[in-house]
Amino acid sequence: MHSSDRDAIEADFTALHSVVSRILGHSFDTLTTPDRLTYLQRLEQDTRRLQAPRHVLINQLAEQAGRDELGARLPNALADRLHITPGEAARRVAEAADLGPRRALTGEPLPPLLTGTAAAQRAGKIGAGHVRVIRRFLHQLPNSVDVGTREKVEEHLAELATEHRPDDLAKLAERLSAYINPDGTYTDEDRARRRGLTLGKQGLDGMSELRALLTPEARAGLEAVLAKTAAPGMCNPDDDTAVVDGPPDHDAVQRDSRTAAQRNHDGLNAALRTLLASGELGQHKGLPATIVVTTTLTDLEAATGEGLTGGGTLLPMSDVIRMGRHAHHYLAIFDKGKALALYHTKRLASPGQRIVLYAKDRGCTRPGCDAPPYWCEVHHVEDWATTYRTDVNKLALACGSDHPLVEPGGWATRKNARGDTEWIPPPHLDHGQPRVNKYHHPEKILYDEDDDP
Numbered sequence: 465m466h467s468s469d470r471d472a473i474e475a476d477f478t479a480l481h482s483v484v485s486r487i488l489g490h491s492f493d494t495l496t497t498p499d500r501l502t503y504l505q506r507l508e509q510d511t512r513r514l515q516a517p518r519h520v521l522i523n524q525l526a527e528q529a530g531r532d533e534l535g536a537r538l539p540n541a542l543a544d545r546l547h548i549t550p551g552e553a554a555r556r557v558a559e560a561a562d563l564g565p566r567r568a569l570t571g572e573p574l575p576p577l578l579t580g581t582a583a584a585q586r587a588g589k590i591g592a593g594h595v596r597v598i599r600r601f602l603h604q605l606p607n608s609v610d611v612g613t614r615e616k617v618e619e620h621l622a623e624l625a626t627e628h629r630p631d632d633l634a635k636l637a638e639r640l641s642a643y644i645n646p647d648g649t650y651t652d653e654d655r656a657r658r659r660g661l662t663l664g665k666q667g668l669d670g671m672s673e674l675r676a677l678l679t680p681e682a683r684a685g686l687e688a689v690l691a692k693t694a695a696p697g698m699c700n701p702d703d704d705t706a707v708v709d710g711p712p713d714h715d716a717v718q719r720d721s722r723t724a725a726q727r728n729h730d731g732l733n734a735a736l737r738t739l740l741a742s743g744e745l746g747q748h749k750g751l752p753a754t755i756v757v758t759t760t761l762t763d764l765e766a767a768t769g770e771g772l773t774g775g776g777t778l779l780p781m782s783d784v785i786r787m788g789r790h791a792h793h794y795l796a797i798f799d800k801g802k803a804l805a806l807y808h809t810k811r812l813a814s815p816g817q818r819i820v821l822y823a824k825d826r827g828c829t830r831p832g833c834d835a836p837p838y839w840c841e842v843h844h845v846e847d848w849a850t851t852y853r854t855d856v857n858k859l860a861l862a863c864g865s866d867h868p869l870v871e872p873g874g875w876a877t878r879k880n881a882r883g884d885t886e887w888i889p890p891p892h893l894d895h896g897q898p899r900v901n902k903y904h905h906p907e908k909i910l911y912d913e914d915d916d917p
Contacts, residue, residue, distance in 0.1 A: 509588030516586040519564030519576075522557055527567065532874060535893045536830075537865055544832040562599060578602070579615070580622030590622065593630030598622065601637040606645055606654045617644065655679050670778060686732075694731030696720045701730060708734060749841065750818050756837070757784055758823035774822050776836035776904075817856045818842060826904035828863040829877075829885040834903050835863035843867055845877045845885060860885040 492500065526538055534541040542553040563582040566574040576582035581598050584590040598621050602614060617640060625633050656679065664673035678686065693699050697712030697720045707716055722730070739745065745753035756774040763769030763781060771784035779787075821842065828835040829843075840861035844854070860877065862870070869875045876888040878898070886898040902908045 508591065511588075512585055512591050513588040515563075515592075516582070518556070519560040519582075522560035523564040523566065526557065526561070531869075532890075533892065535869065535875065535889060540832065540865070550834065559595065559599070563595070578618050578622070580619035581625075584622045584626055589626040591630070594625040594633055597630050597633045597637055598625065601641065604658065605641070606650050607657075608649070608651070609644060613644065666778060670780060672777075689735050690728055690731045692731075693734045694724075694727040696727065698727070699730045699734035706734075708738075748838070751815055755787065756819060756822055757787065758819075758826075759784055772826060774837040776827060776834075814854075817854070817859060820856050821859060821861050824883075825861040825885070827861060827901075828866055829860045829901050830862060830866040830869070830875075830887050831899040831901045832903065833863060833866055833901060835865075836904075837861055839863050841867050843870065843877065845879055857883060 492503075495503070522538075522542070525534070525541075529538070531537060536544070539550055539553040539557055542548070542556065543550045546553070548556075562578045563576050563585060565576060568574055578598065581590070581595060585595060598618065601621065602618060605614065605617075621633070621637060621640070624636055628636065658677055659679050659682070661674070661676040661678075664675065666672050692710065693708075695710070695712070697707060697716035698710055699706050699708055700716065700720055700722065702722075703716065703719075707713075712720075720727075740754055743752070747753065757771040757779060759769065759771035759781070763771075764784070767781055767785065769781050771779040771781065773779060822837040825837070825840075827833070827837055828840050840863050843860045843862040844858065845860055846858045858879065870877055874890050878886050878888065880886050880900070884900045886900055888898040900908075
């Protein structure tokens with residue numbers, strides 16, 4: 465790789481754009497079946513090769529561009545600029561760190577961490593599926609495997625990847641793992657590195673997928689909880705009065721038609737409900753650790769629609785009403801987007817103000833951020849040091865990553881006539897006019913601003 469000047473880079477990117485545009489203009493009607501297969505193969509190869517310069521650009525941003533210059537953390541900045549999800553942006557940053565060229569602390573260039581995989585991708589011989597298999601394989605190897613062995617195995621897998629599909633490569637990687645670690649020996653550190661629990665997005669039916677890799681200790685704890693709460697007849701939502709203390713009587717066990725998986729779900733739900741009701745979790749960002757649900761009075765009276773939790777979950781109104789029987793209720797009244805009469809002279813927002821912001825902002829107000837209220841702090845749109853008032857109409861939610869961006873010389877915030885929080889980028893960021901985050905308010909995208917959805 466040689467050093468290039470800006471004019472040469474611009475000329476090549478312009479030429480690439482022109483060639484792609486010309487290819488898009490072809491109909492391909494005159495091609496034969498072998499021709500179409502050949503051109504598909506060439507498209508696949510060149511698409512793979514183009515990942516290499518992307519790794520270079522991302523790594524250079526990670527090394528040279530700070531948060532102040534980007535206006536956010538690198539994954540968030542990429543997500544906004546490229547119109548991709550933050551999760552996809554984070555994946556590209558991690559992949560670039562493994563497959564892109566690096567620099568030592570002294571500035572000298574270093575090869576990619578996964579040398580063989582990077583070379584095969586740069587040649588267009590392997591794709592994203594192969595890369596995922598190799599990176600996952602290396603991540604799952606025990607720490608006891610030495611660097612030299614890791615490098616040889618990575619190069620061998622990269623070579624195999626050029627000849628096999630990703631699913632076939634995964635089988636070969638599994639066999640290699642058995643050769644390298646025949647005794648299946650893993651340390652506490654190995655297990656701790658791989659632990660994780662991910663709550664997936666809600667589907668159209670409101671259901672969510674939960675994926676987890678539990679440590680032995682976490683599994684043991686879950687087993688003990690479910691042994692009690694997920695036993696036949698326990699915590700059955702179909703019962704008029706669910707058995708939560710136990711043991712369930714014979715009739716409760718006999719009428720329990722749930723599968724084991726359904727009992728596990730209901731048992732975990734009951735355990736979480738008990739934990740939240742205990743009060744043992746203390747406070748979280750100024751409120752008791754509890755489920756906060758907001759809805760409109762109209763939907764509540766009609767028993768239709770949905771409520772929105774502080775974590776961004778949509779709850780059917782039947783669940784809202786059932787959960788609300790044992791809840792503390794707050795009524796917030798808005799006039800054209802502004803809450804009425806909620807302010808005081810203390811700097812910290814009151815619990816009532818935080819709840820109103822849960823209902824009004826529904827999450828972080830920085831444009832493009834998807835953080836729900838549970839992850840957010842309360843931001844003074846007008847500096848408290850100049851007003852000495854904490855007025856709910858001058859407050860906004862901002863997540864822990866974005867809140868520090870509001871500072872002299874950085875981002876600024878203000879309220880518009882509709883009561884929405886506008887974020888104004890610093891001069892060096894080319895984001896155009898001040899923007900409002902509509903991620904948490906899709907109705908503002910689907911409907912005109914002056915319409916009442």
